[in-house]
Amino acid sequence: xxxxxxxxxxxxxxxxxxxxxxxxxxxxxxxxxxxxxxxxxxxxxxxxxxxxxxxxxxxxxxxxxxxxxxxxxxxxxxxxxxxxxxxxxxxxxxxxxxxxxxxxxxxxxxxxxxxxxxxxxxxxxxxxxxxxxxxxxxxxxxxxxxxxxxxxxxxxxxxxxxxxxxxxxxxxxxxxxxxxxxxxxxxxxxxxxxxxxxxxxxxxxxxxxxxxxxxxxxxxxxxxxxxxxxxxxxxxxxxxxxxxxxxxxxxxxxxxxxxxxxxxxxxxxxxx
Amino acid sequence: xxxxxxxxxxxxxxxxxxxxxxxxxxxxxxxxxxxxxxxxxxxxxxxxxxxxxxxxxxxxxxxxxxxxxxxxxxxxxxxxxxxxxxxxxxxxxxxxxxxxxxxxxxxxxxxxxxxxxxxxxxxxxxxxxxxxxxxxxxxxxxxxxxxxxxxxxxxxxxxxxxxxxxxxxxxxxxxxxxxxxxxxxxxxxxxxxxxxxxxxxxxxxxxxxxxxxxxxxxxxxxxxxxxxxxxxxxxxxxxxxxxxxxxxxxxxxxxxxxxxxxxxxxxxxxx
Ligand SMILES: Nc1ncnc2c1ncn2[C@@H]1O[C@H](COP(=O)(O)OP(=O)(O)O)[C@@H](O)[C@H]1O
Ligand SMILES: [Mg+2]
Numbered sequence: 382x383x384x385x386x387x388x389x390x391x392x393x394x395x396x397x398x399x400x401x402x403x404x405x406x407x408x409x410x411x412x413x414x415x416x417x418x419x420x421x422x423x424x425x426x427x428x429x430x431x432x433x434x435x436x437x438x439x440x441x442x443x444x445x446x447x448x449x450x451x452x453x454x455x456x457x458x459x460x461x462x463x464x465x466x467x468x469x470x471x472x473x474x475x476x477x478x479x480x481x482x483x484x485x486x487x488x489x490x491x492x493x494x495x496x497x498x499x500x501x502x503x504x505x506x507x508x509x510x511x512x513x514x515x516x517x518x519x520x521x522x523x524x525x526x527x528x529x530x531x532x533x534x535x536x537x538x539x540x541x542x543x544x545x546x547x548x549x550x551x552x553x554x555x556x557x558x559x560x561x562x563x564x565x566x567x568x569x570x571x572x573x574x575x576x577x578x579x580x581x582x583x584x585x586x587x588x589x590x591x592x593x594x595x596x597x598x599x600x601x602x603x604x605x606x607x608x609x610x611x612x613x614x615x616x617x618x619x620x621x622x623x624x625x626x627x628x629x630x631x632x633x634x635x636x637x638x639x640x641x642x643x644x645x646x647x648x649x650x651x652x653x
Numbered sequence: 654x655x656x657x658x659x660x661x662x663x664x665x666x667x668x669x670x671x672x673x674x675x676x677x678x679x680x681x682x683x684x685x686x687x688x689x690x691x692x693x694x695x696x697x698x699x700x701x702x703x704x705x706x707x708x709x710x711x712x713x714x715x716x717x718x719x720x721x722x723x724x725x726x727x728x729x730x731x732x733x734x735x736x737x738x739x740x741x742x743x744x745x746x747x748x749x750x751x752x753x754x755x756x757x758x759x760x761x762x763x764x765x766x767x768x769x770x771x772x773x774x775x776x777x778x779x780x781x782x783x784x785x786x787x788x789x790x791x792x793x794x795x796x797x798x799x800x801x802x803x804x805x806x807x808x809x810x811x812x813x814x815x816x817x818x819x820x821x822x823x824x825x826x827x828x829x830x831x832x833x834x835x836x837x838x839x840x841x842x843x844x845x846x847x848x849x850x851x852x853x854x855x856x857x858x859x860x861x862x863x864x865x866x867x868x869x870x871x872x873x874x875x876x877x878x879x880x881x882x883x884x885x886x887x888x889x890x891x892x893x894x895x896x897x898x899x900x901x902x903x904x905x906x907x908x909x910x911x912x913x914x915x916x917x918x919x920x921x922x923x924x
Binding site for chain 1: 820
């Protein structure tokens with residue numbers, strides 16, 4: 382307690398102006414603006430036509446001009462991505478728990494999962510199309526397939542790395558496997574799980590956009606593919622910008638969730 | 654206490670009879686062999702021996718975490734065939750769960766032990782009061798709401814002791830619980846353990862490599878041989894209770910520590 386009062390005393394001595402700009406907080410905004418300014422300047426100086434590299438001003442013009450289709454397709458991509466992602470969260474959690482449950486299951490399933498993960502998911506899209514036709518379903522499934530692996534691996538890792546001493550203490554009290562999972566395994570794997578969501582949501586966008594590009598009449602992937610075939614390059618870039626906005630928003634949401642749900646892991650050394 | 658050293662008698666809370674324990678199949682490490690030990694109720698036994706001689710294995714045999722391939726372990730009149738919940742355990746590494754407050758960590762065994770888990774929700778207040786009283790006896794009054802990372806190593810180990818005691822075990826097993834602490838904190842905790850043993854109806858087995866610790870705390874020091882471990886000597890500790898930290902400056906105390914030291918050095922050479 383004495384250190385607190387000391388700190389206050391030190392902090393109180395130099396009189397500080399009441400208002401100061403927090404440069405660290407502003408930095409992301411400033412750097413983003415800087416990037417767009419540089420891009421704009423580069424286009425002006427190089428004189429590249431907007432069919433090769435449109436300036437940001439031209440891209441924003443395209444966003445305004447085509448707002449209605451952009452909005453509709455952005456919603457569609459957002460919908461397929463989050464749906465695929467949510468399925469991945471539920472399935473990834475369940476399979477992660479199953480794999481982490483016993484060594485035998487871990488030994489048997491892990492190599493299969495690794496092999497499965499090594500397959501480029503874009504190669505699965507044609508199969509999904511044969512089974513489900515083009516459109517929403519293959520996009521959701523591709524987003525799911527590509528994003529669930531990191532969730533599985535992280536949940537299983539959290540379970541597999543329980544300290545043997547902790548397990549001994551509980552087993553000596555008569556704890557069943559289920560008790561150990563509920564009291565230690567699952568809470569312990571939560572930081573790994575929430576950490577993996579950031580990776581998974583980013584991958585989910587990759588999956589849905591790939592599928593929309595090759596096999597859909599909807600979504601940003603499809604919109605960009607058709608804009609490209611019409612040499613409407615500003616619209617292609619407008620699609621990219623929308624994807625970036627959605628991606629950043631979802632990533633930020635996952636990062637916030639992680640901090641909210643597992644603050645203890647950052648304070649203690651366990652997760653380190 | 655007459656009959657304390659006799660095997661298989663009704664006084665004994667724990668009796669280990671000619672036990673072999675091998676890890677990892679028939680070709681694996683033989684950790685203990687021909688182990689014989691009997692521990693009377695209310696007794697405080699310290700187990701010392703060279704590193705890797707099977708002291709932790711002994712702990713796990715008594716708690717039922719391992720079942721021996723040969724011989725029998727009998728605790729409270731029953732042969733051990735599965736984990737026995739009349740024991741509390743504490744290890745060198747405090748193993749507090751970082752997402753739980755100290756109080757919730759201490760209450761954890763009650764969520765597991767069959768006798769308490771169904772009563773816990775209804776009688777929560779009663780159990781919380783009990784846990785807080787226990788925290789107070791180890792000098793952690795008011796720290797129940799803190800998280801483990803907010804406690805020092807010594808405080809975590811005190812909380813760890815409370816967790817081992819909350820379900821009122823008849824037998825407390827301590828595996829080098831003070832190994833990671835500095836000398837002053839360690840002595841403080843010796844006094845905590847000494848007072849717990851004096852004030853409660855509990856039998857304590859302490860595994861340690863600190864010979865002064867074993868002589869200061871125990872009624873009897875058991876010396877094990879190098880691996881495969883077995884009991885090579887048992888020494889009753891003659892010092893009267895209650896003991897003060899000052900007895901460690903008495904010549905008899907140091908003589909006993911030195912004699913033990915020599916025995917363990919011998920046990921290592923024979924291996
Ligand atoms: N789970 C295990 N699997 C294989 N060998 C083990 C295992 N646990 C302990 N051992 C071996 O058994 C011997 C005794 O170990 P332990 O009881 O931990 O010794 P101590 O606690 O006296 O240092 C050591 O040689 C150790 O390597
Ligand atoms: Mg050991």
